[in-house]
Amino acid sequence: MARYVNVAIGQLGPVNREDSRAQVVARLMKLMREARQLGADLIVYPELALTTFFPRWYIEDEQQLDSWCEASMPGQDTLPLFELARELQIGFCLGYAELSDEGGVRRRYNTSILVDKNGDIVGKYHKVHLPGHREHEPWRAFQHLEKRYFTPGDRFSVYPAFGGLFGMAICNDRRWCETYRVMGLQGVEMVLIGYNTPVHNAPAPAHDDLSLFHNQLSMQAGAYQNGTWVVGVAKAGTEEGVDHIGGSCIIAPSGEVVASCVTKGDEVAIAHCDLDFCQIYKRTTFNFDLHRQPQAYGPITRLKGETLLADGSPRVKK
Amino acid sequence: MARYVNVAIGQLGPVNREDSRAQVVARLMKLMREARQLGADLIVYPELALTTFFPRWYIEDEQQLDSWCEASMPGQDTLPLFELARELQIGFCLGYAELSDEGGVRRRYNTSILVDKNGDIVGKYHKVHLPGHREHEPWRAFQHLEKRYFTPGDRFSVYPAFGGLFGMAICNDRRWCETYRVMGLQGVEMVLIGYNTPVHNAPAPAHDDLSLFHNQLSMQAGAYQNGTWVVGVAKAGTEEGVDHIGGSCIIAPSGEVVASCVTKGDEVAIAHCDLDFCQIYKRTTFNFDLHRQPQAYGPITRLKGETLLADGSPRVKK
Numbered sequence: 154m155a156r157y158v159n160v161a162i163g164q165l166g167p168v169n170r171e172d173s174r175a176q177v178v179a180r181l182m183k184l185m186r187e188a189r190q191l192g193a194d195l196i197v198y199p200e201l202a203l204t205t206f207f208p209r210w211y212i213e214d215e216q217q218l219d220s221w222c223e224a225s226m227p228g229q230d231t232l233p234l235f236e237l238a239r240e241l242q243i244g245f246c247l248g249y250a251e252l253s254d255e256g257g258v259r260r261r262y263n264t265s266i267l268v269d270k271n272g273d274i275v276g277k278y279h280k281v282h283l284p285g286h287r288e289h290e291p292w293r294a295f296q297h298l299e300k301r302y303f304t305p306g307d308r309f310s311v312y313p314a315f316g317g318l319f320g321m322a323i324c325n326d327r328r329w330c331e332t333y334r335v336m337g338l339q340g341v342e343m344v345l346i347g348y349n350t351p352v353h354n355a356p357a358p359a360h361d362d363l364s365l366f367h368n369q370l371s372m373q374a375g376a377y378q379n380g381t382w383v384v385g386v387a388k389a390g391t392e393e394g395v396d397h398i399g400g401s402c403i404i405a406p407s408g409e410v411v412a413s414c415v416t417k418g419d420e421v422a423i424a425h426c427d428l429d430f431c432q433i434y435k436r437t438t439f440n441f442d443l444h445r446q447p448q449a450y451g452p453i454t455r456l457k458g459e460t461l462l463a464d465g466s467p468r469v470k471k
Numbered sequence: 472m473a474r475y476v477n478v479a480i481g482q483l484g485p486v487n488r489e490d491s492r493a494q495v496v497a498r499l500m501k502l503m504r505e506a507r508q509l510g511a512d513l514i515v516y517p518e519l520a521l522t523t524f525f526p527r528w529y530i531e532d533e534q535q536l537d538s539w540c541e542a543s544m545p546g547q548d549t550l551p552l553f554e555l556a557r558e559l560q561i562g563f564c565l566g567y568a569e570l571s572d573e574g575g576v577r578r579r580y581n582t583s584i585l586v587d588k589n590g591d592i593v594g595k596y597h598k599v600h601l602p603g604h605r606e607h608e609p610w611r612a613f614q615h616l617e618k619r620y621f622t623p624g625d626r627f628s629v630y631p632a633f634g635g636l637f638g639m640a641i642c643n644d645r646r647w648c649e650t651y652r653v654m655g656l657q658g659v660e661m662v663l664i665g666y667n668t669p670v671h672n673a674p675a676p677a678h679d680d681l682s683l684f685h686n687q688l689s690m691q692a693g694a695y696q697n698g699t700w701v702v703g704v705a706k707a708g709t710e711e712g713v714d715h716i717g718g719s720c721i722i723a724p725s726g727e728v729v730a731s732c733v734t735k736g737d738e739v740a741i742a743h744c745d746l747d748f749c750q751i752y753k754r755t756t757f758n759f760d761l762h763r764q765p766q767a768y769g770p771i772t773r774l775k776g777e778t779l780l781a782d783g784s785p786r787v788k789k
Contacts (some may be wrong), residue, residue: 263687281767284756300551308764328756330648330696331768339776357755363725367695370726371661375683378648407681408688435777437675438602438646442776448625449599452656454772457656458760459753 156428157290158315158343160384161188161196164401165243166418167392168205174230177203180419181247182237187421189241194270194315196421198279199388200248200324200347202265203231206388207250207297209351209395211289218302222252222261226274239272248323248347250303251279260304264349265321267312275314278321279306282329293355295395307431314408320381324348327385328371330378331453337379338441342428344381346372349388352396365400367409377408382426406431411458428448474746476633478702479514481563482719485710485734486523492548492769493518495521498584498737499565499587500555505739507559512588512633516664517564517706518598518642519551520582525568527669527713528615529607535759539580540570544592549638557590561632566641566665568621569597583639583665585630593632596639597624599649600647611673620722629657635746638699642666645703646689648696655697661745662699664690669704671716679739682718683718687728695726700744708735724749 163184168177182197189194202205207221225247227235238245244267251264260405263280283305285297309332311320320343327346336344353361360367368385376383382405389399402413403424412424427449438444476697481502486495499516506514522573525539544567545553556563562585569582581598601623603615624638627650629638637660638654654662668686671679677683686703700723707717720731721742730742758760 220501260587281764283760284762285675304566305764307764308574309767314657323764328696329763330692331763331771334648335768335770338774338777354755357751359751360725363727367726370688370692370695374688374696376649377688378646378692391749407678408685426539437672440776441774444600444602445649446599446623446625447772447775449627450772452651453649454652454765454768456656456759457763457765459656 156316157196158317158428159193160215160343160402160403160424161191161193162384162386162403162412163188163196164386164399164414164420165199165202166390168388170205170393172205178230180236181234183232184419185237185241185243185245188423189243190424191421192215193423195244195246195347197246197384197386199246200265200277200349201250202247202347202388203249204327205393206349209286209295209393210301211296212448214266218261219252222250224252226251226266235272238268238270242270244269246321246345246347261302262306263299263303263323265323267314267319267345268323269314276310276312276319276321278310278323279304280323280326281309282325282332284325286436289378292431292455294353295351299357306393306432309335310343317342317375320344322346324350327375328367330375331377333379335380340382341379341427342431343426343434344375344383346383346385348385350398352398363408368398368400369402371410372404373404373410376406377406377434378439380406380431380439382406382428382431387425406434455466474634475713476744476746477511478661478721478744479509479511479747480702480704480719480721480730480740481506481514481516481715482497482648482704482730482732482738483517483520483706484708486706486712488523490523492521496548496552496781499552502737502739503552503555503561503563506741507561509739509741511561511741513562513564515564515663515702516566516665518583518667519568520565520706521567523711524667526603526620527613527711529550529614529616536579537570540568542570546570553586553590556586556588560585560588564618564639564663567671571606579620580624581617581621581641581643582625583663585632585637585639586661587632588690588693588775592638593630594630594637596641598641598644599624599627599652600643602643612671613669615673627653627756631657635660637679638662642668646685648693651697651699653694655699659699660749661744662693663699664701666703666714670716680718686716686718687720690720690722690728694722696725696757697744698724698749698757700724700746702750724775727730762764
């Protein structure tokens with residue numbers, strides 16, 4: 154038995170402030186054609202792929218903020234990507250800033266969608282773990298205002314697509330073991346993750362040189378511990394003066410890296426992934442029904458932070 | 472600020488069926504003296520350190536089973552280890568099979584204890600994630616009957632000791648992200664993990680050659696994602712005809728390996744660990760209070776296995 158999905162990384166180099174959506178979509182379409190020529194069933198693009206990573210700036214003007222967002226998907230500028238997908242019969246996963254109107258309440262989300270080979274959206278995900286901060290912090294070399302600009306999502310879902318079960322996560326989500334586990338508990342077979350990760354982390358510059366290691370470590374552990382494929386895709390290189398890591402890669406349920414990008418620009422890499430390979434792990438070491446012990450996991454959902462002492466009493470933080 | 476703990480790995484080579492407790496304790500004491508000469512505050516021994524790994528055999532005779540267990544700790548054979556610890560002013564963490572009598576109910580646990588520099592037991596842990604199987608499976612080259620012989624523990628606790636917050640886990644626990652997270656939520660600064668890991672995993676021999684990689688990957692991810700030191704200590708080498716991985720190592724909160732053993736025999740390795748180094752991670756990327764999103768983690772404690780569909784309905788397993 155084998156259920157193969159050929160998945161392509163659609164890594165992007167920098168997107169500058171003045172680049173139009175049409176320009177970026179043209180780059181995405183070029184990567185899509187290349188991926189299809191290589192036999193891909195699906196191409197995965199980065200987080201906030203359509204624009205520069207605007208949370209690096211403190212922006213008070215709501216109209217300007219909204220200008221970085223998509224009010225409809227597909228919209229006028231993105232429709233050609235959907236049409237090309239249908240023409241080529243290739244699916245895609247795309248990250249973008251979403252402007253939603255939910256019963257008159259306007260919200261912005263850091264969103265990704267899964268689109269099937271017919272150009273139909275079959276899954277939409279709102280980023281759960283928004284990193285950064287809410288207020289302007291001028292001491293930083295650049296801002297990271299995702300907590301200010303976006304509303305967090307409240308769930309990780311899994312979607313039947315491409316003959317398997319697919320999940321999505323975005324950037325900082327990949328550092329949190331809960332991300333993979335919640336999808337693992339839904340039987341996920343491939344997790345698609347776009348990211349924009351500056352090399353420099355202002356609150357903890359001491360580990361800037363470990364950025365690529367931490368990126369890969371988190372995705373490898375998530376893959377292995379849930380018996381799932383993981384696809385990590387960067388917007389890489391120097392964007393508006395800020396260096397971003399690359400390191401896009403495809404990781405097998407064994408935790409092994411089976412494909413990776415080697416540049417910090419627009420680049421396609423591809424892997425031939427057997428979704429049935431997940432079962433070697435899901436039915437043995439990580440057979441959840443046999444081996445998980447939820448009675449010991451209570452604090453994971455009961456607590457947000459470090460507030461519990463060994464005797465169960467609350468801890469006063471330093 | 473720095474709070475250093477010098478921690479030593481006390482890796483063991485094989486312990487054979489006929490080796491007496493006194494013989495094994497003599498080896499542990501030799502390692503303890505060596506560790507103390509190297510300046511260690513604490514030495515960590517493997518899982519089930521006092522005996523051979525007896526769950527590899529199907530044993531019906533309860534008396535024989537009990538003979539692998541300690542009914543008291545310290546007992547006659549282990550008392551010299553406690554006395555030496557007090558004399559040398561060094562702490563230790565020791566794994567052993569425990570025979571307990573709880574109000575007339577006899578139970579066996581796969582246990583580890585944390586002992587301070589005065590030879591006093593300051594923490595006791597019962598292994599939560601018991602691997603293997605319950606019934607005799609003659610098709611296996613060797614058995615792994617932990618689920619038959621032991622009662623699982625129901626919690627991960629953290630103990631104030633050696634100027635910091637210490638936790639314990641045992642062997643298969645280290646593959647489960649929940650293990651580290653539950654202790655991370657209690658502020659753990661160093662997790663002590665003993666293990667006996669056969670190279671060959673009968674249900675999934677396809678990944679036998681990845682055993683060392685998976686061992687290290689799981690501990691590195693647990694360390695990084697919770698900003699904690701992790702100490703992994705093997706009983707290594709060929710024990711009663713079964714090959715066991717070594718790979719004992721000490722991992723920093725950065726996920727970096729800072730010390731490791733290089734043999735499969737009795738061996739000491741040591742690291743100078745600053746517990747305050749945890750804060751670089753606990754206060755930034757993994758500041759749980761700021762960044763965790765428990766509202767999205769429900770399935771982790773609500774479900775045991777893969778029983779949830781994307782729409783929340785139960786999934787019928789294949």
